[in-house]
Amino acid sequence: xxxxxxxxxxxxxxxxxxxxxxxxxxxxxxxxxxxxxxxxxxxxxxxxxxxxxxxxxxxxxxxxxxxxxxxxxxxxxxxxxxxxxxxxxxxxxxxxxxxxxxxxxxxxxxxxxxxxxxxxxxxxxxxxxxxxxxxxxxxxxxxxxxxxxxxxxxxxxxxxxxxxxxxxxxxxxxxxxxxxxxxxxxxxxxxxxxxxxxxxxxx
Amino acid sequence: xxxxxxxxxxxxxxxxxxxxxxxxxxxxxxxxxxxxxxxxxxxxxxxxxxxxxxxxxxxxxxxxxxxxxxxxxxxxxxxxxxxxxxxxxxxxxxxxxxxxxxxxxxxxxxxxxxxxxxxxxxxxxxxxxxxxxxxxxxxxxxxxxxxxxxxxxxxxxxxxxxxxxxxxxxxxxxxxxxxxxxxxxxxxxxxxxxxxxxxxxxx
DNA sequence: CGGACGCTTGAGGGTCTTCAAGGAATGTGG
DNA sequence: CCACATTCCTTGAAGACCCTCAAGCGTCCG
Numbered sequence: 001x002x003x004x005x006x007x008x009x010x011x012x013x014x015x016x017x018x019x020x021x022x023x024x025x026x027x028x029x030x031x032x033x034x035x036x037x038x039x040x041x042x043x044x045x046x047x048x049x050x051x052x053x054x055x056x057x058x059x060x061x062x063x064x065x066x067x068x069x070x071x072x073x074x075x076x077x078x079x080x081x082x083x084x085x086x087x088x089x090x091x092x093x094x095x096x097x098x099x100x101x102x103x104x105x106x107x108x109x110x111x112x113x114x115x116x117x118x119x120x121x122x123x124x125x126x127x128x129x130x131x132x133x134x135x136x137x138x139x140x141x142x143x144x145x146x147x148x149x150x151x152x153x154x155x156x157x158x159x160x161x162x163x164x165x166x167x168x169x170x171x172x173x174x175x176x177x178x179x180x181x182x183x184x185x186x187x188x189x190x191x192x193x194x195x196x197x198x199x200x201x202x203x
Numbered sequence: 204x205x206x207x208x209x210x211x212x213x214x215x216x217x218x219x220x221x222x223x224x225x226x227x228x229x230x231x232x233x234x235x236x237x238x239x240x241x242x243x244x245x246x247x248x249x250x251x252x253x254x255x256x257x258x259x260x261x262x263x264x265x266x267x268x269x270x271x272x273x274x275x276x277x278x279x280x281x282x283x284x285x286x287x288x289x290x291x292x293x294x295x296x297x298x299x300x301x302x303x304x305x306x307x308x309x310x311x312x313x314x315x316x317x318x319x320x321x322x323x324x325x326x327x328x329x330x331x332x333x334x335x336x337x338x339x340x341x342x343x344x345x346x347x348x349x350x351x352x353x354x355x356x357x358x359x360x361x362x363x364x365x366x367x368x369x370x371x372x373x374x375x376x377x378x379x380x381x382x383x384x385x386x387x388x389x390x391x392x393x394x395x396x397x398x399x400x401x402x403x404x405x406x
Numbered sequence: 407c408g409g410a411c412g413c414t415t416g417a418g419g420g421t422c423t424t425c426a427a428g429g430a431a432t433g434t435g436g
Numbered sequence: 437c438c439a440c441a442t443t444c445c446t447t448g449a450a451g452a453c454c455c456t457c458a459a460g461c462g463t464c465c466g
Binding site: 032034035036038040042053056060061080083084085087090091093094097098099100101102104105107108109110111112113153193194 | 235237238239241243245256259263264283286287288290293294296297300301302303304305307308310311312313314315316356396397
């Protein structure tokens with residue numbers, strides 16, 4: 001078990017892989033630096049989710065604490081040993097990887113062809129799933145606009161403008177910068193799935 | 204072992220997962236249909252690569268033969284049994300999944316923030332790796348512009364125009380529609396990695 | 407030889423980015 | 437506890453890029 005301050009890295013891209021981690025509390029950010037210096041946020045990790053899976057010998061991305069974080073650390077040697085001794089453990093690992101792969105593929109499919117507004121709507125709705133608070137319509141983002149932008153492949157300005165449009169259409173409200181209240185989840189879902197072309201009537 | 208004609212599907216999105224497949228000859232296309240009817244091509248599969256990994260009970264995407272294809276089919280029951288009996292088999296499976304996950308993450312990172320020209324350059328270069336013919340600078344695409352467009356998240360027109368620009372800059376030539384000859388691989392790599400902003404001098 | 411299909415090329419418009427400046431929020435030191 | 441500095445967020449205007457619509461061209465097949 002390991003406690004991390006905000007902004008602390010547990011590993012960087014290219015580091016040797018030594019452990020698999022499980023988030024117990026707080027939120028982690030996984031990101032990848034591109035050749036041109038830009039940053040692609042691969043994923044955010046909430047409690048219960050694994051980090052460090054599916055890499056080669058070296059880490060593919062950097063892992064950084066967004067908030068204060070508590071991590072469970074499992075040395076790779078133990079992972080390997082358990083896989084030898086306990087076939088069901090291997091199956092479980094395969095399942096976790098499979099889920100992560102499916103999610104990542106979804107990310108490809110959706111980031112590629114959607115407008116900024118649709119991306120942001122999907123992002124917000126994804127937060128509901130992540131935290132499991134499906135009825136709690138007040139969300140704490142725990143991250144800045146730049147994180148969202150780097151995750152969705154947009155600029156900070158576009159993210160900000162998209163938030164403004166969601167507010168104008170009364171789909172969400174923003175009592176604080178990092179807090180989102182969903183006001184019309186039906187329309188938000190419709191937007192995320194592409195059902196609405198562009199409905200500004202907001203009625 | 205199973206032989207497929209062109210355009211034949213081995214499974215559709217949502218089908219129950221029954222086998223894992225290994226491409227022996229030819230090229231497969233994995234794709235995913237979006238809510239709005241569009242198609243996202245997830246990946247192409249060349250000989251030696253696996254298909255059907257990392258799914259849940261149901262297939263996440265459809266798998267279709269692009270060319271004539273020969274497939275090795277392994278029933279899932281056998282996969283599971285071997286995983287119980289032979290831990291190294293499980294490790295191997297985890298490794299394959301890890302590689303696929305890393306590739307997919309790369310796809311996210313690169314599709315998200317790159318221009319059409321950079322995407323196409325990367326796509327062409329990716330073909331070199333896939334076929335393993337690193338010195339063979341004449342490539343057979345085996346697919347139409349629409350496949351490339353749906354893979355890169357572009358329109359057919361933009362793909363066509365991007366090919367035209369690569370030709371104008373003498374980076375590639377196209378003796379036939381589906382055949383690419385790389386004429387200046389250095390510049391193509393520079394373009395793919397974002398080193399060149401926009402060099403029209405073509406010298 | 408004719409038709410169908412896929413590829414190319416053009417013009418116009420929409421969306422996102424870039425550049426720029428102002429405003430809110432957060433943290434630090436007095 | 438307040439003032440100030442820094443950082444982050446918002447908003448505006450101009451431009452770039454890609455998409456859409458449209459037409460022309462080439463190729464393959466019947």
